[in-house]
Amino acid sequence: MTDTNRTAHPRAADANPVPVSAPGAGSDSGGAGRPRRRYRLARHSLLLAGRSLTKTRRNPGVLSDALFMPILFLLLFVYLFGGAVSGSTHSYLQYVFPGVLVMTMLLAGMLATGLSINTDIKKGVFDRFRSLPIGRSAPLVGIVLGDVIRYVVAAAVLFATGYLMGFRVQTDAASALAAVGLATALGFAMGWINVLIGVLIREEVIVQTVAFLGIFPLAFGTDMVVPADTMPGWLRAWVEVNPVSDAVEAARGLLVGGPVAGPATATLLWSAGFLAVFCPLAVAAYRRRS
Known part of the structure; x- marks a missing residue:
């Protein structure tokens, strides 16, 4: 039993x-x-963006380009070209400031993001990320999001410098914030071009050189410094198709008055296009390299 x-x-x-x-x-x-x-993916990207901000807090020198570049460009353009182009530095400051804002946002992200990614890959940091249960694109997205602090610092420094030099927003505070947001959106989207460069190229010096040579015709090939009708035909043709020209025109309209809807819409479309093309390419290149 x-x-x-x-x-x-x-x-x-x-x-x-x-x-x-x-x-x-x-x-x-x-x-x-x-x-x-x-x-x-969003949660992991935000966590890695926090890591990027921690690196910036512990090494404030990485913000030197965002601190000094806006001051340098504004002083250089206004006092070098102001009298010759507009007859007075004050009127030229009102003309050139919106273009310098857009150019600063582009340079603040593009010249640093690719270098930061390239350095982390060479030091083996991304190998550690690969061993963690996180999204494969989270390290790239985190670094790009972390660089938003560069945009904020660069915009604040530029407006403070412009105010001391005599620049005044002719519209309102909301329009000024919209101009900063529009320039930041384009800078963020085009920053993925530099992410792709930082992943593909192994040498840091070459990354910086290629990034600068790539952004130079985009940032300066506009009517930011002088009106487009004073340029030769071939250069004026480039200015008219350059996506940064739309951002400059939109920022100028938002800050000192002028057309906004058309160039702002074109800028947002260009930003979406850059993001849709270069973000997947950068992620695919990172997966192949890692």
Whole structure:
């Protein structure tokens, strides 16, 4: 009798196994883990953006370009070309300031992002990221998001310098913020070009050289410094198709008055296009290299 009971218990246990919940199952539909998976890339990217901000806080010297570049360009353009182009530095300051804002936003992100990524890859930091259960593109997105601090610092320095030199916003505060946001959106989108450069090229010096040579015709090939109708035909043709020209015109309209809707829409479309093309290319190149 006892032996029979002893052998019956295992069979009874086998007949009524204890159910084991599947990973991520928290409801009858078994979909409680889906939101967590859905937002995993965003969460990991924000965490790595925090890492980038921590590096900046511990080494403030990396913001030197965002601190000094706006001052240098504004002083150089206004006092070198102001009298010759507009007859007075004050009127020329009102003309050139919106273009310098756009150019500063482009340079603040593009010249630093690719170099930072290239350095992390060479030091093996991205190898560590690859061993972690995170999204493959999260390290790239995190670095780009972390560089937003450059845009904020550069814009603040530029407006402070412009105010001391005599620049005044002719519209309102909301329009000024919109101008900064529009220039930042284009700078963020075009920053992915430099991300791709930083992943593909292995030498830091070459990364900086290629990035600068790539951004130079875009940033300076506009009517930022002089009106386009004073340029030769071939250069005026480039200015008219240059996506940065739309951003300069939109920023000028938002800050000192002029057309806004058309150039602002074109700038947003260009930004979306750059992001849609170069972000996947950069991620694919990073996956191949890592």
